[in-house]
Amino acid sequence: MGWPWRTLARFFGQLRADLGRRRTALAWAVIIGWGLLVCVFHFGGLAYGVYVAVPWWDLLTHSMGGAGVAAILYAGFCRPVRSVRAPLWLVPALFAIGAGFEVYEYLFKDFWWHWSVEFYVEDTVVDLVLDTAGAAVVLLGHVVLRRFVGGTADDAVDAGPATESTPSPAPEPASDGGVSRSSRER
Numbered sequence: 001m002g003w004p005w006r007t008l009a010r011f012f013g014q015l016r017a018d019l020g021r022r023r024t025a026l027a028w029a030v031i032i033g034w035g036l037l038v039c040v041f042h043f044g045g046l047a048y049g050v051y052v053a054v055p056w057w058d059l060l061t062h063s064m065g066g067a068g069v070a071a072i073l074y075a076g077f078c079r080p081v082r083s084v085r086a087p088l089w090l091v092p093a094l095f096a097i098g099a100g101f102e103v104y105e106y107l108f109k110d111f112w113w114h115w116s117v118e119f120y121v122e123d124t125v126v127d128l129v130l131d132t133a134g135a136a137v138v139l140l141g142h143v144v145l146r147r148f149v150g151g152t153a154d155d156a157v158d159a160g161p162a163t164e165s166t167p168s169p170a171p172e173p174a175s176d177g178g179v180s181r182s183s184r185e186r
Helices: 003-018 022-047 057-077 090-108 117-149 153-159 181-185
Strands: none
Touching: 022 057, 057 090, 057 117, 090 117
16 A cells, blocks of 8 residues: 555544544534535635635635645644654645645636736735644644643543552662663663
């Protein structure tokens, strides 16, 4: 089985495990709701000419879409996250996904044909910046949640049952040049 299939299997395996936990299932529901809202904004904007009438509509949908895709990647591939260290790979991942979408737009959409090359390049750069800004918002959310709020109940479930702390045994006296057997085994 190749890497795309292993990655998808890992993602959907994590999703299936997450749906058994109340808080995590709620997070997935919020992410899915966010995705539906982005779809309504995008396709409604296309159908009703909002992209033409409201100049910042494209900015809104790209930033919301970037945040949504980053949230999906974060929720699907960053479990369990018990440290404050953020998954910085989200930013380049969103840049790559956004670049792929821009190539798709260039090859298969005809809305840009009347644009100048300069305007198209500017639009593409702004779209990519907003896609990655959405990922940065998810990273910021990660840092805020972990640093200021602390771990979630799901993290405790992921860590396993709590056990009483028992003191470690005293180190053995060293008879081999100051290094005990237990310290060499570590």
